[in-house]
Amino acid sequence: MFKLFSMLAILVSTTTLANDDKFDYDDFVKQYHQAMTNTQKPNASKDDLEHYLSYLTDDVGNQHFPNAPDDSREPDGKKLMRKGMSRYLGVHTDYEAKIIDYIVGYNSVAIKHTFSAKGLRSDGSEFSYSKEVLDVLELENGKVSVIRRYGK
Helix, strand or coil: CHHHHHHHHHHHHHHHHHHHHHCCHHHHHHHHHHHHHHCCCCCCCHHHHHHHHCCEEEEEEEEECCCECCCCCCCCHHHHHHHHHHCCCCCEEEEEEEEEEEEEECCEEEEEEEEEEEEECCCCCEEEEEEEEEEEEEEECCEEEEEEEEEC
8 A cells, every 4th residue: 555655646746747847937928928018008908907817826925015015925816916907907108018038946937027108197197117127926836826026
């Protein structure tokens, strides 16, 4: 019985490693970044937002300095992101983003990218900004479980 259990444990471990080896980090980074960018475009829709959210676990944690310094995973993390991001759909009149570089690690990705935006606030005043940031993503079963954004 012990021998059978040991063989089963080895098989499961080997299968898990094989599945991890098949994960295409390069493709994931490009698709994730494009989905995120689409939520900021002037014509961003709820469908764009849902597509982006499909890359996240339901209990995603989101740390975004200085506004959200806590990276705790919440049972309704995706729901909270949907609510927060919905308020900003379509506020940009112009939005550009570009990946500068990225590196991958075991179940993680760090993406250095730039973005710039122009838009209108609800009071009709204009805004514009440009930033260079580093997003560190922790992955779980091929989805983002924690987002940490570092930038000035």
